Amino acid sequence: MSNELYAVVGHPINHSKSPKIHSQFAQQTGEPIEYTAVQAPLEGFAATVHQFFKGGGKGLNVTVPFKEQAWELADCRAVRAEKAGAANTLYQNQEGQLVADNTDGHGLVRDLLANHGVQLKGAHILVLGAGGAVRGVLGPVLEQQPASLTIANRTVAKAEALTTLFADEAGAATLSACGFDEPDQPFDVIINGTSASLQGDLPPLCANVITAGTVVYDMMYSLQTTTFNQWALDNGALRVFDGLGMLIEQAAESFRVWRGVRPETAPVIDAMRND
Numbered sequence: 001m002s003n004e005l006y007a008v009v010g011h012p013i014n015h016s017k018s019p020k021i022h023s024q025f026a027q028q029t030g031e032p033i034e035y036t037a038v039q040a041p042l043e044g045f046a047a048t049v050h051q052f053f054k055g056g057g058k059g060l061n062v063t064v065p066f067k068e069q070a071w072e073l074a075d076c077r078a079v080r081a082e083k084a085g086a087a088n089t090l091y092q093n094q095e096g097q098l099v100a101d102n103t104d105g106h107g108l109v110r111d112l113l114a115n116h117g118v119q120l121k122g123a124h125i126l127v128l129g130a131g132g133a134v135r136g137v138l139g140p141v142l143e144q145q146p147a148s149l150t151i152a153n154r155t156v157a158k159a160e161a162l163t164t165l166f167a168d169e170a171g172a173a174t175l176s177a178c179g180f181d182e183p184d185q186p187f188d189v190i191i192n193g194t195s196a197s198l199q200g201d202l203p204p205l206c207a208n209v210i211t212a213g214t215v216v217y218d219m220m221y222s223l224q225t226t227t228f229n230q231w232a233l234d235n236g237a238l239r240v241f242d243g244l245g246m247l248i249e250q251a252a253e254s255f256r257v258w259r260g261v262r263p264e265t266a267p268v269i270d271a272m273r274n275d
């Protein structure tokens with residue numbers, strides 16, 4: 001039997017770790033898949049997607065800058081992708097419709113809960129940022145029933161818009177928005193979803209948000225400790241994590257959506273950490 005074809009689409013795409021991650025999943029599970037990386041022209045995302053599925057492709061991951069376009073292009077969306085406003089997973093259903101899913105939030109929550117043993121239920125959570133990355137994870141985070149979720153952003157209006165959008169998902173959690181300099185009380189969990197670290201910048205937070213019990217998660221990952229995680233450690237955080245586990249957990253969830261088989265993530269996280 002010949003392999004079934006999957007790919008990640010982005011621009012640029014040459015640094016993507018997804019082909020390596022998915023080939024390890026394929027090897028481990030014995031699923032007959034081939035997974036490649038495709039660079040779509042900036043103005044040619046839709047054409048690239050249609051061509052891929054027309055050519056017999058089975059599933060796509062979508063990355064920067066096309067996640068919002070993937071969400072718009074789809075004929076239908078998984079429930080968890082609806083409010084995310086962005087999709088990282090595409091496939092065709094039995095009727096040949098293009099389905100969009102978003103596994104990023106699932107990946108973040110699973111990395112925190114299953115890999116790091118961090119409980120979100122009843123926790124006071126501070127989320128930094130209000131862009132696409134944060135919007136993509138808020139639903140699954142709120143599903144864990146935190147006591148409160150505070151969204152802090154440089155542009156406060158964007159954080160406020162997210163609290164309005166996710167008001168229905170908040171349940172008993174207190175959902176609020178503010179600027180970076182406003183929170184001065186300790187949080188149990190702080191999630192950095194800004195792209196500030198990419199520029200080596202730090203959101204100007206009051207150090208009181210961190211105590212000896214605070215867990216910090218930077219959705220970015222890098223070989224060195226991220227700028228934000230280093231700041232958290234310098235201010236006495238209990239533990240800091242970067243987004244490598246989230247990257248591999250979102251990939252595993254896409255693999256499960258496509259193939260119906262969930263790969264083991266721990267060996268892949270170890271392998272990629274040392275890659």
Ligand code: ATR
Nearest residue numbers: 129130131132133134153154155158194195196201
């Ligand atoms: P992504 O898809 O990575 O979320 P995005 O939608 O452009 O990208 O959002 C980037 C986020 O990082 C935003 O919350 C942005 O703040 P603004 O909404 O005020 O633009 C935040 N961000 C980017 N650079 C930043 C910096 N240097 N300091 C603080 N926040 C920054």
